[in-house]
Amino acid sequence: MAFETFKKMNLLKFGYDWLNQRVPLEAAIKFATKKEVPVHKHSIWYYMGGICMLFVVLQLVTGLLLMVHYVPSYEGAYQSVMAINNKIPFGWLIRSMHSWGANLFIAILVIHMFSTYFMKAYRSPRELTWFSGLGLIGLAMVFGFTGYLLPMDEMAFFATKVGVDVAGEAPFIGELVANFVRGGEEVGQATMNRFFLIHVCALPAALMGALGLHLLLIQIHGISEPEYFKKLSIKKYEKFFPDFIMNDMFVWGGVTLLFLAIVCLNPWPLGPTIDPSAPAPIGIKPEWYFLSQFQVLKLMPSQFLFFEGAHVAMAIIGAAASTMVLIPFLDTGKNPTISKLATIWGVVFLIALGVLTYMGLQV
Numbered sequence: 001m002a003f004e005t006f007k008k009m010n011l012l013k014f015g016y017d018w019l020n021q022r023v024p025l026e027a028a029i030k031f032a033t034k035k036e037v038p039v040h041k042h043s044i045w046y047y048m049g050g051i052c053m054l055f056v057v058l059q060l061v062t063g064l065l066l067m068v069h070y071v072p073s074y075e076g077a078y079q080s081v082m083a084i085n086n087k088i089p090f091g092w093l094i095r096s097m098h099s100w101g102a103n104l105f106i107a108i109l110v111i112h113m114f115s116t117y118f119m120k121a122y123r124s125p126r127e128l129t130w131f132s133g134l135g136l137i138g139l140a141m142v143f144g145f146t147g148y149l150l151p152m153d154e155m156a157f158f159a160t161k162v163g164v165d166v167a168g169e170a171p172f173i174g175e176l177v178a179n180f181v182r183g184g185e186e187v188g189q190a191t192m193n194r195f196f197l198i199h200v201c202a203l204p205a206a207l208m209g210a211l212g213l214h215l216l217l218i219q220i221h222g223i224s225e226p227e228y229f230k231k232l233s234i235k236k237y238e239k240f241f242p243d244f245i246m247n248d249m250f251v252w253g254g255v256t257l258l259f260l261a262i263v264c265l266n267p268w269p270l271g272p273t274i275d276p277s278a279p280a281p282i283g284i285k286p287e288w289y290f291l292s293q294f295q296v297l298k299l300m301p302s303q304f305l306f307f308e309g310a311h312v313a314m315a316i317i318g319a320a321a322s323t324m325v326l327i328p329f330l331d332t333g334k335n336p337t338i339s340k341l342a343t344i345w346g347v348v349f350l351i352a353l354g355v356l357t358y359m360g361l362q363v
């Protein structure tokens with residue numbers, strides 16, 4: 001009898017009611033349909049956060065699949081990545097997606113960061129959205145640094161060695177941090193254990209926390225409106241659900257197709273195996289997103305006035321990075337001159353990043 005009643009019921013409605021009694025589903029749908037996104041000539045930048053989210057998902061899925069065959073050991077890592085590339089069905093595709101994905105993720109994060117910067121979305125009440133974003137880009141860079149070592153090819157090994165040595169140059173705590181990260185004097189199994197654990201456990205957990213906060217804050221505050229838009233007498237908005245989400249899906253589809261084309265046409269290479277006793281090969285350099293910092297260190301003479309050149313370079317990098325942390329407090333929107341200066345600083349920062357990275361790529 002009970003089964004007959006169940007059959008007659010609309011299954012969808014049954015599922016909806018069941019869930020709604022347990023979680024505030026109706027309230028969530030009402031909230032999403034009430035939420036509106038401003039429509040103006042810069043609206044395209046509102047899609048960048050969604051593309052970042054797409055890459056988070058792609059990285060988590062491809063990373064999990066890689067872990068099925070990857071061996072996190074100093075001796076076995078290279079062979080296992082070789083097998084993923086050459087023997088495991090579609091292994092090359094998953095590895096290529098993960099490596100390309102890591103780079104494109106950081107590129108899109110930089111675009112998202114600067115687009116929200118130039119739209120002044122860091123201003124009150126979105127300071128914490130901005131800070132959680134800074135946390136996310138920091139985490140993405142540590143993801144990149146720790147992941148770079150994992151295939152244990154020549155480039156990975158020596159670039160990590162150089163990267164950790166550079167960190168060791170920092171005043172006071174540099175040596176301590178470098179030894180802790182390496183797990184000893186040299187890059188070896190202890191380094192591998194640390195990098196692997198950080199890459200697959202600590203960072204994903206931290207990313208989920210920071211991303212959860214970021215997305216929650218976006219829901220609380222809604223999407224920001226540029227200053228000129230706020231002053232318009234007639235403003236256009238679109239519904240977040242279903243209109244904006246629908247567009248988001250088209251964007252995700254397009255980006256996924258483009259991504260697959262890049263990945264398939266240029267599979268990610270695997271360099272030669274390492275010989276730790278050999279000198280570092282010529283042309284060792286970090287991933288492109290560390291090149292600007294690396295270049296500042298390289299351009300600095302070994303001695304600058306009374307200070308060690310490396311310390312001065314690190315102070316410059318630290319000071320430049322801290323302007324991004326302080327910007328919500330400096331440019332609150334009350335002073336038009338400061339607002340203009342903040343925009344000019346953003347342009348200078350972006351050009352400096354571009355030029356230094358380009359210089360680093362030429363070496």
Ligand code: HEM
Pocket residue numbers: 045046047048049050052053056109112113116119121122126129130132133134136137211214218222223224225
């Ligand atoms: C995993 C990384 C990230 C994800 C998945 C993500 C996702 C999103 C999404 C979906 C939005 C709403 C739509 C949009 O404005 O694009 C957004 C907004 C925002 N994001 Fe991110 N984001 C990430 C990293 C960052 C970074 C690195 C920053 C800057 C340092 C940042 C700062 C902001 C700000 C200030 C907003 C509010 C924009 C507004 O209200 O107009 N986000 N983010």
